[in-house]
Amino acid sequence: MSSTADTTPTLRMLRAAQAQQLDAELMAARPGESAEASPDHALSPHYVLPQLMELAGIACAEVVGHCAAAAVRGLVDDPVDDRAGPAVIRVLVACGPGNQGGDGLVAARHLHHMGFRPTVWYPKPGRNPYFQLRDLEVPFATDFASAYDASELLLDTLFGFSFSGAVRAPFDQPLALLRDRTRAPRPFTVSVDVPSGWPVDDGDVGPADVDADDPRRFLPDALLSLTAPKPAAAAFVAAWARQRSRGGDGASAQADGLRGSHWLGGRFLSRRLARAYGLDDAAASAVPFAGASQSANVTAWRLAPALPASAHGLAERAAPPHAQ
Numbered sequence: 102m103s104s105t106a107d108t109t110p111t112l113r114m115l116r117a118a119q120a121q122q123l124d125a126e127l128m129a130a131r132p133g134e135s136a137e138a139s140p141d142h143a144l145s146p147h148y149v150l151p152q153l154m155e156l157a158g159i160a161c162a163e164v165v166g167h168c169a170a171a172a173v174r175g176l177v178d179d180p181v182d183d184r185a186g187p188a189v190i191r192v193l194v195a196c197g198p199g200n201q202g203g204d205g206l207v208a209a210r211h212l213h214h215m216g217f218r219p220t221v222w223y224p225k226p227g228r229n230p231y232f233q234l235r236d237l238e239v240p241f242a243t244d245f246a247s248a249y250d251a252s253e254l255l256l257d258t259l260f261g262f263s264f265s266g267a268v269r270a271p272f273d274q275p276l277a278l279l280r281d282r283t284r285a286p287r288p289f290t291v292s293v294d295v296p297s298g299w300p301v302d303d304g305d306v307g308p309a310d311v312d313a314d315d316p317r318r319f320l321p322d323a324l325l326s327l328t329a330p331k332p333a334a335a336a337f338v339a340a341w342a343r344q345r346s347r348g349g350d351g352a353s354a355q356a357d358g359l360r361g362s363h364w365l366g367g368r369f370l371s372r373r374l375a376r377a378y379g380l381d382d383a384a385a386s387a388v389p390f391a392g393a394s395q396s397a398n399v400t401a402w403r404l405a406p407a408l409p410a411s412a413h414g415l416a417e418r419a420a421p422p423h424a425q
């Protein structure tokens with residue numbers, strides 16, 4: 102919470118278990134419970150997953166739109182003709198096997214309608230937006246590396262707040278490539294919730310020279326947090342602060358304006374739910390979203406640590422006895 106001397110607005114973070122619990126409460130069920138069995142059933146806003154995914158996906162597309170001009174300027178030597186519009190921008194949308202991958206599919210649909218040229222890498226197809234993309238004739242790539250090299254921008258929707266452990270195939274190869282491509286020129290990269298492969302609950306930026314296998318070698322250019330930042334967002338912010346103090350990576354000044362930018366999306370929360378998760382200190386005093394916008398640039402916002410699990414009864418809420 103801001104002190105009287107310091108008016109920097111603050112966003113409270115959520116750890117992975119809290120984010121999963123909140124996700125379930127939005128949809129009227131606790132992890133491992135049917136909706137009807139949940140004591141929160143009566144109070145729940147009863148969202149259904151496709152609604153939340155639609156809001157998350159349009160926020161992803163909006164942030165890509167904000168970053169796109171900077172992405173192109175950062176990759177070419179000559180000034181880009183702004184009149185060319187989004188049709189010149191090829192966006193690779195990398196979709197993982199979980200709900201975050203679904204956000205990516207929705208984003209790809211919006212990007213198509215916004216006039217961009219999305220290509221989707223989705224090695225484990227299964228969710229409905231996949232068929233919508235097929236209907237729109239959005240191309241699907243089978244080889245991640247060549248699609249990456251052919252793109253101006255990457256939307257990383259591989260893994261979100263439920264990622265854990267060492268990455269498994271077939272996602273190990275793209276993450277290895279992202280770790281290897283640490284410098285421009287490379288596609289301007291927007292990650293969602295967590296830079297894919299990073300530990301979700303670790304806010305530590307790591308050593309100054311992370312070794313070749315450390316997932317934190319992959320440093321996206323922008324991060325979009327959904328609902329609330331996770332501790333990995335604090336590591337992302339700190340990694341960019343360190344990058345800037347080293348003097349950047351030689352990319353153009355225009356692109357640098359959005360490199361290291363942090364965004365918030367996911368306009369789902371009521372005051373009641375925000376309060377239950379300790380998010381109301383920021384939400385009550387300064388809502389970052391403007392008008393109809395589904396995303397907000399929160400780069401200048403301070404990130405406050407997540408509440409301890411014992412606060413607001415979250416320990417019991419996050420782990421009902423039968424779900425151990």
Ligand SMILES: NC(=O)C1=CN([C@@H]2O[C@H](COP(=O)(O)OP(=O)(O)OC[C@H]3O[C@@H](n4cnc5c(N)ncnc54)[C@H](OP(=O)(O)O)[C@@H]3O)[C@@H](O)[C@H]2O)[C@@H](O)CC1
Nearest residue numbers: 153198199200201260261262263264265267268269294328
């Ligand atoms: N309220 C909100 O904020 C909303 C958030 N939303 C979005 O949902 C995201 C969270 O979605 P999520 O819970 O489905 O998890 P996510 O991170 O996409 O991946 C899980 C998948 O990854 C797999 N997997 C895990 N570890 C792995 C490994 N090491 N190597 C390989 N695979 C691994 C795992 O496989 P499993 O372990 O189950 O076999 C499972 O298939 C969240 O970040 C946000 O983007 C919106 O859609 C809705 C509203």
